[in-house]
Amino acid sequence: MYAISAQVNDVGVVKVPLLPAPSFELDTETIYNALSEQSNIEMVCICSPGNPTGSTVRKEDVNKILSHPTWNGVVILEETYIDYSSKTTSLAEWVTEWQNSVIVQTLSKSFSIASIRLRAAFTTTPVTHLLRNLSITYNIPSPTVIFTKYALTSGLVIMADNVVKTAEERYRHEISRRGSWMPWVSAYYHCHGRRGGKLSSSVELDAERSA
Numbered sequence: 169m170y171a172i173s174a175q176v177n178d179v180g181v182v183k184v185p186l187l188p189a190p191s192f193e194l195d196t197e198t199i200y201n202a203l204s205e206q207s208n209i210e211m212v213c214i215c216s217p218g219n220p221t222g223s224t225v226r227k228e229d230v231n232k233i234l235s236h237p238t239w240n241g242v243v244i245l246e247e248t249y250i251d252y253s254s255k256t257t258s259l260a261e262w263v264t265e266w267q268n269s270v271i272v273q274t275l276s277k278s279f280s281i282a283s284i285r286l287r288a289a290f291t292t293t294p295v296t297h298l299l300r301n302l303s304i305t306y307n308i309p310s311p312t313v314i315f316t317k318y319a320l321t322s323g324l325v326i327m328a329d330n331v332v333k334t335a336e337e338r339y340r341h342e343i344s345r346r347g348s349w350m351p352w353v354s355a356y357y358h359c360h361g362r363r364g365g366k367l368s369s370s371v372e373l374d375a376e377r378s379a
C-alpha cells in the first residue's frame with residue numbers, strides 16, 4: 169500500500185524484505201545500514217502484524233530503528249491488524265516517547281466498516297500539524313464521524329466478537345488442513361460464547377483412532 173502511494177507520488181522506495189520463514193522478523197541490520205548510507209530516506213514503514221505473514225515485529229527491533237544515531241526521519245508503524253493480536257503488542261503509547269513515530273490503525277478490519285474509510289494516526293503534535301497541513305479541509309465526512317462514534321462505544325462489543333469469530337474461522341481452517349494428516353478426526357464443532365464474562369471459543373473434535 170505504501171509502496172503504491174509512493175509510486176503514485178513519484179517517491180523512491182528502498183525495499184528491505186523480511187527475514188525468511190518461520191520468523192518473518194525485520195531485517196534490522198539491513199534497514200539500519202540503509203538509513204546510515206542513504207540520508208535522503210525520510211520514512212520507514214513497518215507493518216505489524218504483517219500481511220500476509222501475521223507476525224508481529226519485535227519491540228527491540230523498532231526501538232533500534234527509532235534510536236538510529238544519524239537518521240532523523242519518521243517511522244510509520246502500520247497496525248491495521250493489531251486487534252487480532254495480544255493487547256500488549258501495539259506500540260501506540262510509544263508516541264509519547266518517540267517524537268518521530270506514527271502509529272496507524274484502521275476501522276476497516278476488526279470493526280468491519282471498511283466503507284467509512286477511516287484510519288487513525290497516533291503521533292506527536294508537530295507531526296499532527298504537518299499532516300493537517302497536507303490534508304484537504306473537511307476530509308472526514310459526517311456519516312463517517314457518526315459511524316466512528318458508534319464503533320468506538322457500543323460497537324466495541326461487536327469488534328470483540330468479530331475478532332473471536334475470525335480466530336475461530338482460522339482455527340477451523342487449520343483443523344481441516346490438518347485433517348489430511350489426522351485422518352481419525354471425523355468431525356469438529358465450534359462453540360463460542362461468553363465464559364466468565366469473557367468472549368471465548370473452542371473447537372471440539374470427534375476423534376476415533378483405529379486399533
Ligand SMILES: Cc1ncc(COP(=O)(O)O)c(C=O)c1O
Nearest residue numbers: 169215219246248274276282287
Ligand atoms: C497492511 C495493510 N495496510 C492497510 C490496508 C488498508 O486498510 P484500510 O482499509 O484502512 O485502507 C490493508 C488492507 O486492506 C493492509 O493489509
